[in-house]
Amino acid sequence: MAASSRTLKSSQVVNISDLRRLAQARLPKSVFDYMDGGAEAEATLRENCRAFSDVLFRPRGAVAMGQCDLRTRVLGQEISMPLMLAPVGYSRLMHPEGELAAARAAGEAGTGYILSTISGHRLEDVKAASKGPVFYQLYLMGGRGAAEGALDRAKRAGFSGLVITVDTPVAGMRERDPRNGMKELMGGSPFAKLPFLSDILAHPGWLFGFLRDGGVPKLANVVLPGKGPMEMNDVAVALAESTVTWADLKWIRELWTGPIVVKGLLTGDDARRAVDEGAAAVVVSNHGGRQLDSVFPTLRALPEVVAAVNGQIEVLMDGGVRRGSDVVKALCLGARAVLIGRAYAFGLGAAGYVGVAKALEILRGDIERTIRLLGCPAMSVLNRQYVEVPANWQVH
Numbered sequence: 001m002a003a004s005s006r007t008l009k010s011s012q013v014v015n016i017s018d019l020r021r022l023a024q025a026r027l028p029k030s031v032f033d034y035m036d037g038g039a040e041a042e043a044t045l046r047e048n049c050r051a052f053s054d055v056l057f058r059p060r061g062a063v064a065m066g067q068c069d070l071r072t073r074v075l076g077q078e079i080s081m082p083l084m085l086a087p088v089g090y091s092r093l094m095h096p097e098g099e100l101a102a103a104r105a106a107g108e109a110g111t112g113y114i115l116s117t118i119s120g121h122r123l124e125d126v127k128a129a130s131k132g133p134v135f136y137q138l139y140l141m142g143g144r145g146a147a148e149g150a151l152d153r154a155k156r157a158g159f160s161g162l163v164i165t166v167d168t169p170v171a172g173m174r175e176r177d178p179r180n181g182m183k184e185l186m187g188g189s190p191f192a193k194l195p196f197l198s199d200i201l202a203h204p205g206w207l208f209g210f211l212r213d214g215g216v217p218k219l220a221n222v223v224l225p226g227k228g229p230m231e232m233n234d235v236a237v238a239l240a241e242s243t244v245t246w247a248d249l250k251w252i253r254e255l256w257t258g259p260i261v262v263k264g265l266l267t268g269d270d271a272r273r274a275v276d277e278g279a280a281a282v283v284v285s286n287h288g289g290r291q292l293d294s295v296f297p298t299l300r301a302l303p304e305v306v307a308a309v310n311g312q313i314e315v316l317m318d319g320g321v322r323r324g325s326d327v328v329k330a331l332c333l334g335a336r337a338v339l340i341g342r343a344y345a346f347g348l349g350a351a352g353y354v355g356v357a358k359a360l361e362i363l364r365g366d367i368e369r370t371i372r373l374l375g376c377p378a379m380s381v382l383n384r385q386y387v388e389v390p391a392n393w394q395v396h
């Protein structure tokens with residue numbers, strides 16, 4: 001895979017917001033808004049980010065630290081820093097390199113990548129693109145037959161674990177998408193596309209790459225028995241028919257012997273249920289504010305889940321992470337590691353592989369600097385003593 005020819009000047013890209021700005025410039029509004037937007041009033045989308053500023057650091061002075069070791073273990077895999085790449089559907093629309101670029105950049109950075117079911121590149125190729133652990137995120141779209149096929153392929157390809165997303169009983173109402181004609185652009189008739197085409201034509205760089213890549217890709221990893229890969233434009237409908245229940249989890253456990261992660265929980269009760277069902281980890285997540293609006297921001301939900309699982313399984317979190325200091329705050333509140341979604345997707349949309357690599361470089365530098373400034377002798381000893389949490393964040 002050729003790396004993007006675009007280069008990112010360090011004077012232009014200092015933080016994740018800079019990558020967001022570049023992605024906004026390169027992508028058509030419909031694609032950028034799909035990535036950037038959230039559900040309904042976008043209250044949870046905003047709160048996910050804002051909640052990090054409610055937690056304040058309590059640094060220690062005069063602490064020397066030699067090497068800053070950011071390595072940790074997640075699901076039995078060593079990763080070079082406490083963050084991994086979350087599943088991001090339609091990545092191939094953001095850049096033709098899509099999931100291959102994200103997996104490769106994660107591997108080069110020594111960390112893990114979670115491949116979404118809604119992916120345009122074959123899972124075998126994605127696994128081969130990465131030097132690091134790769135996990136498969138399963139939606140039951142296409143029914144159990146399609147899921148069985150994907151799990152069998154993922155097992156053979158050497159995927160390290162399975163992530164089951166449980167917060168999508170239907171697709172959230174992301175209001176930017178219908179306004180931008182996302183459905184019409186993805187699969188509508190040429191006539192239905194017409195009102196939305198001017199914005200696409202105004203982004204020739206993206207359009208050229210998209211057309212050269214063959215247009216809207218099929219879902220390479222949702223192979224309908226007897227029919228072949230599912231069309232992408234069926235996704236909203238398919239998602240509504242692909243709810244994963246606790247009963248499905250039992251069935252999945254029979255097919256998949258490796259670690260299973262339950263993603264999309266916000267309460268202690270659900271986390272305890274995941275423990276009882278044999279999950280190896282949970283991800284405290286509200287889908288980046290894209291599903292039910294007005295739920296708790298994830299950082300605020302984290303302490304309740306950490307207390308509920310009581311060290312029995314690993315707790316990960318995602319939502320709103322845009323800086324390394326956000327990662328450190330989540331670790332202080334008990335997360336083993338975090339997942340990032342938009343932070344790397346902005347990089348992908350801005351410049352493909354180069355952009356994802358840049359996002360990871362920025363966050364790694366941030367995490368190390370924050371731990372040193374905090375006067376913490378080692379990442380492994382980060383805890384509640386290093387932060388001040390608002391009094392009303394008590395555990396229920």
Ligand SMILES: Cc1cc2nc3c(=O)[nH]c(=O)nc-3n(C[C@H](O)[C@H](O)[C@H](O)COP(=O)(O)O)c2cc1C
Pocket residue numbers: 034035036048086087088089090116117118137165263285286287288289290318319320321339340341342343345
């Ligand atoms: C564009 C986009 C697509 C996503 N697609 C999926 C998906 O296919 N499966 C899934 O489990 N989560 C999906 N998510 C949610 C992410 O895995 C993650 O929970 C979320 O992005 C975290 O919030 P953040 O973007 O603020 O980091 C998606 C998120 C975004 C932004």
